[in-house]
Amino acid sequence: MPSLGISATLHTEMGTGALLSYQLIPGHAGNPSRSPAAGPNTILVRLRPGANPAAARRTLQRLVPGDGGSVSSVQRPAEIASYRSMGTTPGLLGAALAAAAVTALGLTLIASVRRHRRDLALLKTLGFTRRQLAAAIAWQSSIAVTAGTIIGVPSGIALGRFLWDLFARQINVVPQPAIPGMPVILISFGALALANIVAAVPGRIAARTPTALLLRAE
Numbered sequence: 666m667p668s669l670g671i672s673a674t675l676h677t678e679m680g681t682g683a684l685l686s687y688q689l690i691p692g693h694a695g696n697p698s699r700s701p702a703a704g705p706n707t708i709l710v711r712l713r714p715g716a717n718p719a720a721a722r723r724t725l726q727r728l729v730p731g732d733g734g735s736v737s738s739v740q741r742p743a744e745i746a747s748y749r750s751m752g753t754t755p756g757l758l759g760a761a762l763a764a765a766a767v768t769a770l771g772l773t774l775i776a777s778v779r780r781h782r783r784d785l786a787l788l789k790t791l792g793f794t795r796r797q798l799a800a801a802i803a804w805q806s807s808i809a810v811t812a813g814t815i816i817g818v819p820s821g822i823a824l825g826r827f828l829w830d831l832f833a834r835q836i837n838v839v840p841q842p843a844i845p846g847m848p849v850i851l852i853s854f855g856a857l858a859l860a861n862i863v864a865a866v867p868g869r870i871a872a873r874t875p876t877a878l879l880l881r882a883e
Contacts, residue, residue: 667740669707679742680837767863774806774867785874799868806864807857814853822849 666677666684675681712721725736778785785798793801826842833840 667742669740679745767859770806770809770860771863771866773809774802774864775870777805778802778867778871782874785871786876789874789876795872798871798874799865802868802871803861803864806860806867810856810860814856818849818853 666679666682668676668678710721710725712718722736722738729736788801789798822844829842830840
């Protein structure tokens with residue numbers, strides 16, 4: 666619930682207040698001041714899907730009596746408003762982590778190519794073409810990303826749900842995490858495509874392995 670209520674009284678907020686039928690409220694509790702004009706001090710309105718918020722607000726304003734009543738915009742709990750103030754920080758953090766993962770993958774592939782130069786030279790001697798050597802590096806990159814996706818996606822979902830449950834209980838909200846299936850699938854396939862792009866440079870290095878120079882010592 667958002668923070669609503671008369672000044673100098675207990676306000677509803679996240680973790681404070683309840684939603685119930687008005688028929689369950691005793692008469693004396695609904696009018697503690699015993700005013701002849703007793704009634705609700707706040708009325709919550711839900712607009713129909715597709716309604717124009719600006720037009721609906723103007724209509725509601727005409728219905729509100731002019732003795733101090735007013736129509737407010739959407740009210741959200743302070744905790745939700747504070748969370749929205751984070752803006753693009755989570756997205757930027759995710760992009761930074763993705764860039765770090767891509768860089769680490771590229772450096773790992775380059776180091777692997779340099780470490781297995783003799784093996785690559787032997788394959789080239791046995792008849793591997795440059796394209797086949799580059800394809801071998803691409804397969805290495807794809808397998809690494811696929812294994813990471815198979816392990817990382819379920820682990821990330823489980824850890825994310827666990828951490829969200831902890832956070833939700835701290836701010837007194839009902840933990841109902843939603844897993845966007847299509848974005849997860851698209852990110853997984855995007856990671857696989859990006860792995861092949863990253864493997865292009867190490868694959869070119871592997872394709873240019875000098876066979877005679879490396880096998881001379883053998």
